[in-house]
Amino acid sequence: MEEVKLFRTWSSPFGLRIVWALKLKGVEYETIYEDLTNKSSLLLECNPVHKKVPVLLHNGSRICESLVILEYIDETWSTTNRILPEDPLARATSRFWAKFNDEQVFPSFFRYHMSQGRDQEEAKEKFLESLKLVEGYLKGKKFLNGETCGFLDLVFGWMAHYPVAMKKASNLNLLNEEAWPYLSTWMKQFRDIPVIKENWPDEEALVLKFQKMREARGISIPTEK
Known part of the structure; x- marks a missing residue:
């Protein structure tokens, strides 16, 4: 069974676009809400460069930056609802x-x-x-x-x-x-x-x-x- 976790805040539009993409693809995932005034050690470990959300954790692999995550989602779950053009x-x-x-x-x-x-x-x-x-x-x-x-x-x-x-x-x-x-x-x-x-x-x-x-x-x- 695949492990998919999304680190985000409830109000950020950058995390929300990832939610939409996962929902459109029908991917089951766990949401981990972060308090950016008190960032978790797991978030800092997953995104040591920018220390920001969103971060997608997929089977232990971490993907950072929302635009990069969107492309990763489209390529990884490529059999349904492609979100990027083929051309x-x-x-x-x-x-x-x-x-x-x-x-x-x-x-x-x-x-x-x-x-x-x-x-x-x-x-x-x-x-x-x-x-x-x-x-x-x-x-x-x-x-x-x-x-x-x-x-x-x-x-x-x-x-x-x-x-x-x-x-x-x-x-x-x-x-x-x-x-x-x-x-x-x-x-x-x-x-x-x-x-x-x-x-x-x-x-x-x-x-x-x-x-x-x-x-x-x-x-x-x-x-x-």
């Missing part, structure tokens, strides 16, 4: 956009909501520029992956849930339907997938977490959206 060019394109999300889209979104003043304005500009590119990429597609949900949809999947909680926590919103019609349609379709819908973190708990993070940074709630 080499399409795979390369998916990797490019996934890196774009992790290095630009998500960081600028988070920075916008967790900063003030000039820093916030710079983050807002960068996030909006990123959204324009993602919106353009989605044109003519049902999912970011194409006709079916796949690798890129799991990577960008946080956009279908986390901004709603962040809006409630910060009173800030840059993702409205009128400005981003393709993204909005995709988010609705993505949210309707049973595996996705059944595994979101609790919204109220997320709102509270984001509020506390903003308070810890001394950020006040704006009066206008």
Whole structure:
């Protein structure tokens, strides 16, 4: 019997994409929730380089970094629900956009909501520029992956849930339907997938977490959206 363990935190979108992938593949696994303020010795042993989650432990072998884990899952359990395209060019394109999300889209979104003043304005500009590119990429597609949900949809999947909680926590919103019609349609379709819908973190708990993070940074709630 295979041993599959996933080290993650309940609120991280990076761990959540691994949950979705494992669920889509029908892989049985054990979740080990980590407190990042008091990391377990097992996590530090499994990821001595970055000391971060998520980490996948498969039959004693450890795989780190969420994008790497997604590819490992797809190659290891390759007989069902392939999440990466077979075509080499399409795979390369998916990797490019996934890196774009992790290095630009998500960081600028988070920075916008967790900063003030000039820093916030710079983050807002960068996030909006990123959204324009993602919106353009989605044109003519049902999912970011194409006709079916796949690798890129799991990577960008946080956009279908986390901004709603962040809006409630910060009173800030840059993702409205009128400005981003393709993204909005995709988010609705993505949210309707049973595996996705059944595994979101609790919204109220997320709102509270984001509020506390903003308070810890001394950020006040704006009066206008």
